[in-house]
Amino acid sequence: MTHVLIIGAYGSAGVAVADKLVSHVGDDIDRLTLVDDGDPAGGLCILRGCMPSKELLSAAGHHYQARHDHRLDGDAPEMDLDAVVETKDEHISGFASHRRAAVRKLAETDGVELVRERGQFVDERRIRAGDREFDPDYVVVATGSSPFVPDLPGLDEVGFLTSADVLDATDLPDSGVVMGFGYVGLELVPYLAEAGVDLTVIEHDERPIDEADPEFGEALLDIYRDDFGVEIRTEVYEERVEQTDDGGVRLHLDDGSAVEGDEMFLFTGREPNIDGLNLDAAGISPGEDWVDDTMRAVDDDRVYVVGDANGKEPILHVAKEQGFVAADNILADVRGGELIAYHNVHHHVIFSGATVYPYARVGHSEASANEASLDHVVVTQEARDDGVFKTKATPKGLASLVVGRDGTVLGYQGLHYHADVMAKTMQVAVEMELDVRDLPDRAYHPTTPEILDSLFRNASSGLDD
Numbered sequence: 001m002t003h004v005l006i007i008g009a010y011g012s013a014g015v016a017v018a019d020k021l022v023s024h025v026g027d028d029i030d031r032l033t034l035v036d037d038g039d040p041a042g043g044l045c046i047l048r049g050c051m052p053s054k055e056l057l058s059a060a061g062h063h064y065q066a067r068h069d070h071r072l073d074g075d076a077p078e079m080d081l082d083a084v085v086e087t088k089d090e091h092i093s094g095f096a097s098h099r100r101a102a103v104r105k106l107a108e109t110d111g112v113e114l115v116r117e118r119g120q121f122v123d124e125r126r127i128r129a130g131d132r133e134f135d136p137d138y139v140v141v142a143t144g145s146s147p148f149v150p151d152l153p154g155l156d157e158v159g160f161l162t163s164a165d166v167l168d169a170t171d172l173p174d175s176g177v178v179m180g181f182g183y184v185g186l187e188l189v190p191y192l193a194e195a196g197v198d199l200t201v202i203e204h205d206e207r208p209i210d211e212a213d214p215e216f217g218e219a220l221l222d223i224y225r226d227d228f229g230v231e232i233r234t235e236v237y238e239e240r241v242e243q244t245d246d247g248g249v250r251l252h253l254d255d256g257s258a259v260e261g262d263e264m265f266l267f268t269g270r271e272p273n274i275d276g277l278n279l280d281a282a283g284i285s286p287g288e289d290w291v292d293d294t295m296r297a298v299d300d301d302r303v304y305v306v307g308d309a310n311g312k313e314p315i316l317h318v319a320k321e322q323g324f325v326a327a328d329n330i331l332a333d334v335r336g337g338e339l340i341a342y343h344n345v346h347h348h349v350i351f352s353g354a355t356v357y358p359y360a361r362v363g364h365s366e367a368s369a370n371e372a373s374l375d376h377v378v379v380t381q382e383a384r385d386d387g388v389f390k391t392k393a394t395p396k397g398l399a400s401l402v403v404g405r406d407g408t409v410l411g412y413q414g415l416h417y418h419a420d421v422m423a424k425t426m427q428v429a430v431e432m433e434l435d436v437r438d439l440p441d442r443a444y445h446p447t448t449p450e451i452l453d454s455l456f457r458n459a460s461s462g463l464d465d
Contacts, residue, residue, distance in 0.1 A: 016323025
């Protein structure tokens with residue numbers, strides 16, 4: 001009798017596992033238990049992640065374009081934060097309700113049970129949920145992530161706002177200091193700026209976007225400084241923070257300087273939400289490489305950890321794919337078959353620049369192609385050289401294409417209007433290992449993807465040269 005228990009069954013990764021396994025209940029699996037104490041239930045992405053953030057970014061994007069379009073007369077109206085949050089809550093409520101209904105429907109299947117309690121280990125694969133205990137054959141941990149709070153002297157005393165706080169804020173300070181300029185900061189800083197907050201951002205490196213080639217980080221710095229009025233301090237680290245006499249914050253940096261603001265915004269990333277699982281009781285030690293590529297915990301081959309909880313790559317589509325792989329591997333293990341490893345093509349989108357100037361990367365960058373010792377050519381196109389971006393009043397940014405010497409499309413990067421929607425097209429080209437010379441060279445709609453045509457043509461010419 002095979003029993004699978006999923007902790008975190010309402011999240012994207014947990015639902016992916018359950019969706020894949022439910023049709024096998026009564027066959028390879030005798031019993032499936034879904035455990036989740038979320039209140040309201042719905043999963044991190046829906047309630048506190050990618051979906052509510054897009055509501056805020058949408059408002060910021062409209063405000064930004066109203067400010068920057070010289071064809072519009074008069075000052076841009078102020079953003080109504082009450083309306084932003086109210087609309088966000090309304091939409092999120094509907095999305096979460098749909099997710100809850102889907103999980104409840106799964107639980108109507110014979111052999112499937114939904115337990116609305118917090119799950120934690122009390123022994124090797126023994127799980128306590130409320131006042132009940134379970135001894136499943138397989139456990140899937142899909143508990144998501146939570147904001148990472150660095151150990152900085154004075155931080156607890158001055159207080160701070162995280163991304164979760166910003167999502168619900170209907171009143172914002174006049175000024176603020178931002179710690180963290182990864183994908184969370186890159187997305188929320190323009191929102192705060194468009195809402196009227198005067199910001200100073202701390203960036204540890206020479207430029208943001210670690211995965212990008214340098215010219216993309218440089219272009220983004222220019223956009224944030226020039227178009228959003230954000231002060232960005234680069235190549236400095238935080239040393240301590242203190243409260244000012246007027247109740248604000250003063251952040252001391254390692255170059256001897258200090259920056260001040262009314263509030264501290266903490267966008268320092270996320271970490272696996274596993275503290276309450278009591279993993280020690282199961283003999284599992286989280287850390288670097290504690291989950292292998294089959295999604296199994298290295299300390300227990302009957303425990304699978306998927307999504308943000310494993311710390312590998314905290315992205316929604318990756319979480320879902322990991323969930324499907326974990327489910328397939330559980331079934332393979334039950335049948336005595338071979339397990340498969342999960343490897344995905346690099347595919348990231350950051351909704352930077354208030355969604356007007358998003359960054360996307362699919363496959364290789366120039367740097368990663370060099371590191372992999374791939375024989376390749378790189379072509380780059382500036383958005384300002386393409387008339388369609390000028391007509392849409394979004395002339396900034398650039399795109400690049402990495403192509404192998406045999407013509408194979410290896411990677412794409414874009415920091416420009418609609419770069420996010422082009423990521424799917426480029427994913428197909430990269431994953432199918434298409435030859436750039438075989439891609440159609442003709443006009444089509446919508447028109448912004450014409451920047452891809454230029455990249456394809458120039459790459460093909462580069463191969464001929």
